[in-house]
Amino acid sequence: MSALTPKTFTSQVKTINTFGQGLSNDIIKNEPMFFNSGFDFAMEKGGDITRAFLNALPLDWKRSGMVFDSRVHMLMPGWYPAIPGWHHDDVPRVGDGQPDYEKPAYRSEHILGLVNAAVCPTHFAVGICTMPAVRDGEVIYKYWDKEVSKLIADERMYIEVSKDRTMYYFDCDTFHTGTKAVANGWRWFGRVSRYTDRVKSITNEIRVNAQVYLEFPTQGW
Template identity: 25%
Template sequence: MIDWSKQHCGVHQAPFDKVLELMPDLVDVLKTFPDDPSRFTWDVKVHMLMPRQFPCVPNWHVDNVPRVDGVQRFELVKPELPMYCWISGPPLTQFKHGFLTPKRWHRFTQLDEHRGTASGDFGWRGFIRATHVDIQAPKPEGHLRRHCQVYLDAETFQW
């Protein structure tokens, strides 16, 4: 069982060996990855959430669509290549076909729309995304994630 409150904020565009080095507590989850982990670029985000905070974009969106001059270029998408995600628990990410099941790897593509949902409680959430290296190559350095943003509902936010 991973204690997400004791983890770094995560990793950003890292090769598999860096994930293991920087976040060794994830090894048991990563052992269950259904593909060859060396063929993927890894992102891990750890969020401390309060009620009504979103750990990811709350509007329908897709991941890793190439941009040229700030414009998404869908003709450059490689839908035959997989991406995978894994979440530790709520709030659940919603895809068009339904909500992700926590603690399970989910395969998706650059064209699969999804959105974040709001936290109903105070708590910690871990998110892991693996993107095929032919979609996004790992960065050469700087893999330790220094911060993770949350999204707020401006209509209901209060401190």
């Protein structure tokens, strides 16, 4: 990757709807998980949570090309359902695997929702922020993660904590991160994306496993 010049982002998130009710742990743990799925396939093969989430989408999202991903985790305190760190979703990647902020081929938009969010909420960093230049060979998000955390500590950005069964709109400029679980429990994560090249290669995959990440490997023993 060639050196990256400083970039200014409007990192924002918007609450757009709620979805589902009476979603017990039994429903969560038996919910099918999807990867790179189209709307119709997920509606046909999904359970109560998937259908509630997709039905609650704005009409223009249902009619536009979109891709759906979901995961179910059984979590314990300290476990992460995703690799943590402030990052953007679905910025086009260049040959070395790093996100392309100089001339991105597209600008994606997303809607995210969680069931049992209190177990392990997603955090959004909100505010206008300028990220510093990145030198050759540096991992962009590893470098910028510290910068976002510093802006939050300095109260120049603030954290929006996702709530249960609430749908959040954000885009490829919105910094967000997974967090470590704070309680035992089942957690469902769902996200739809549009204006992305992923919609050109829908594979309609049903997943049967989901990994967790541990800060301290012996913690779950």
